[in-house]
Amino acid sequence: MTEAVNGSSTARPTREKQRSLWGDVWIQFRAHRGAMVGVVVFTVIVLAVVFGPMIHTVDPTYADYRARNVSPSLDHPFGTDNLGRDMFAQVLAGGRVTLAVGFTAMAITITLGTLIGMLAGYFRRLDGVLMRMTDMFLALPQIPLLLVIMLVFRDSLRSLFGPEAGIFLLIVFVIGITTWMQTARIVRGEVLAIKEREFVLAAKSIGTREHRILLRHILPNVLSPIMVSATIGIANAIITESALSFLGLGFPPDFPTWGRLVVDGKDFMDLTPARVIWPGLAISLTVLSVNFIGDGLRDALDPRIRGR
């Protein structure tokens, strides 16, 4: 009995020692109900999009003329469009492209934005140059710029990587380089405030190198606005991609993406509502769940909220 008590009391401190930053984050994250729902929904969507086409093996671009505007049935769970293409297969195929575009573009936005924001906020010498550059990018009108970049690089990328991969790279790159500015500004503001704090001073006074200070002490403290930017960035990328498709500058027209499916289906809203409901719902759920995950991560990463 006593031994057992002793045993447990000696075990406790060792367990305490094993607690890491990310372990704490995970515990806090699990407590955030919205974030957990978000994780579940998002995982389901990703799994469906990745493995769905292996189970539902209908070709999304095959037009079955005899089965046009069909209501949902066993053969066609989401019905068909006006050319007789299976909507379920299109939503699954579209999801792959849309998610890939959304996440890759977001990654570019966040990387660029964080890098420029941290450098500008931390190094006074770079601040002026980098922020004027940010202002310049902000002043560029996005859509006309997109059109010009598309026109100039479309043919060369197409011959290098083929039509789909070429357009994918172009779209992701174009969205990434035209949306990093907000993130950079927010990060810079946060860094300006944090670098004057005592713990940074302490780190400096013991001779910590600047890149260590940036990565070890400042970055974790600005993670929460970055997370929020990231979740907004995904939604933004998905919407920009559909706007480009609408202008005829995105993917080829027979290449389904969620944005394009909504645009194509909008005229058929009365006739076959499934055409807009499913891809629309997919976009909303993805954006919403990513937002919740971001919210949970933000809370979990903030040491002042953690443990409350």
Place this chain on the structure above:
Amino acid sequence: MKPMRSLLASAAVLALTGTGALAERGSDGQVNILYWQAVSILNPYLSGGTKETHASSVVLEPLVHYDPDGNMVPILVDEIPTVENGGVSEDLKSITWKLKEGILWSDGTPLTAEDVVFSGEYCTHPEGGCSSASFFTDVESFEALDDLTVKITFSVAKPFPYGPFVGAEVPILQKAQFKDCMGAKAPECTEQNFYPIGTGPFVVKEFKANDTIVYEANPNYRDPAKPAFQTVLFKGGGDAASAARAVLETGEFDYAWNLQVEPEILSQMAAAGKGEVMSSFGTNVERLMVNLTAVDPSLGPDLRSVYADGTNPHPFLSDPAVRRALSLAIDRDIIVEIGYGAAGKVTCNVLPAPEIYASTANDWCKTQDVAKANQLLDEAGWVRGSDGIREKDGVRLSILFQTSTNSVRQGTQALIKQMWAEIGVETELRNIEAAVFFGGDQSSPDTFQKFMSDIEMYTNNFPGTDPEQYMANWACTEIPGPNNQWLGDNVPRFCDPAYDALVQELAVTAGLDARAEIAKKLNDMLMDFGAMIPLVHRGNVSARSLTLGGVAMTSWDSEIWNIADWYRIK
């Protein structure tokens, strides 16, 4: 039965005389018209756009309009001049028009022969950049013989002299208003171009470019009982589907133009019972243009899609077997059924109408024949590779297929891609914003004239009923390229001296039957060669409110040419 019929007849007479007696200028309030492409100018001589032509036809009138059957209807004249009535000279080199007496401009001054002469000189001014100039081809002089008589002399015999001042594209302008707007000054006359004085049933009250036009009944219109409407609201903007909805479902508007929307959507909207979908068939043909020149991006700007005297042939579309197989593989019935419904008919000609010009020599294309198409390709040496795509000497049958952004067109693209896959042809689709594709911007590579793809799809037609100008589009001299700022009409880059000779012959041949014979031959040459692959003979589709009467939609002229006769059904 008999009493019943006479009762009906008398009821009909009553109804007719009833409206006649009741009708009074401006008694029916306002009519609302919706064009989803907004109007930018009200002078058709300065804009080739259909919408501008239609909007200005409410104010400006030509001597003659075309009715829904393509017949000429005298508007500002009493009769159509012909050789028989002496109006056209025996040598076919001049035509003499006699204006109706007593016609006033909306400002109260009389219409005279001087105005007609002025309008001709306005458009034929060498610096004017008149978009209707093709209506005045070969005109040597305009002459006012007296106040009401105009003689137009041609430099060559004109078997079809009804180009000048026939149709809404070439109306009569008032000399007093436009006399300082000749030549290079024409586009600078904003006041004149936005508020033209006309002889038509309405006058412009307010014009907001690219937005709304408000017209008011013309107090000096020749028929005191017309127009029945006091004002016309002509709204521009939106898209085809919402325009259709505004007339058919919500009833906000009385008339909507050019509704290229999927047939099932239109019929569903029409089921609301507020309006009616109308279609009329003119000369519109949705066709695939086949690029006969090489377009590889590596070729550079001087050679890409440039004819270069035939030294730059397309790697596989220059093979007649490929062109024929591509056409045979298409099931046009399905395309019509899915994309057009009642607004389209299968066609195998680029010249589908009027009836006497329609050839039947190419009807092989009406039925899809995949087996024959495959056989043609096999015989020509195109063998399927491991991925099912045919190739020969390292050239793959891989097509880049572009068109403008429009859901019907993207649907057609997807169908054609699938049909071509069956004969081992790979297709990559591209859609381009209509404003760019049809914009003609010299600096953009995406215009239909530059044609930086293997195949492209769009609709073309010709105004009026005579195909001479239209068939001349495919002469060698019309090939677009850097040398003519890409302005030619011969988009497939087709060049055949025999064709050019036949075009010359058409220009000097009189007699409708002989002309029809040549026009058919020209059409057959193009079809047989496969320079274009016709798909659908498209009707114009518009919608009217069930309360709007008197509409006589025509494809040969401005759709709203008879707006003076419109009235409200009560």
